[in-house]
Amino acid sequence: MIAGVGIDLCRISRMLRAVRSRHFVERVFRPEEIAYADSKGSERARAASCASAFAAREAFSKASGVPLARVALGNGFCLVREGGAPRIALSPEVEASFLPGRSKRVWVSLSHDGDYAAAVVVIETQPF
Numbered sequence: 287m288i289a290g291v292g293i294d295l296c297r298i299s300r301m302l303r304a305v306r307s308r309h310f311v312e313r314v315f316r317p318e319e320i321a322y323a324d325s326k327g328s329e330r331a332r333a334a335s336c337a338s339a340f341a342a343r344e345a346f347s348k349a350s351g352v353p354l355a356r357v358a359l360g361n362g363f364c365l366v367r368e369g370g371a372p373r374i375a376l377s378p379e380v381e382a383s384f385l386p387g388r389s390k391r392v393w394v395s396l397s398h399d400g401d402y403a404a405a406v407v408v409i410e411t412q413p414f
Contacts, residue, residue: 289385290409292348296341298401302333316364337403338396339365345407350384372396
């Protein structure tokens, strides 16, 4: 059963300015996400990667009802991109904070084109 859907856009040019601040990058993104973005080569490709990761945070927050501050800052959320489809890794604390006691699966899809990165998150639960 679908328990939540969220979508978000993030402007890549805005993220391009933001990621020039190492403080911002290290405050918002996990080391794995930073390494992935850094591997992209160009400054614009790095910003596009960060923009899609940020859009995923916002989309997850909308789908789950977990406040963005808990998702965007700290170690509760990580967008993992290991060969193939991206996935969201959550800390046990964030995992327990929405739909407690329910078996759930989180799906994410990312895209970027021109100056925009987009993310869609779907939260699926299993009936008891």
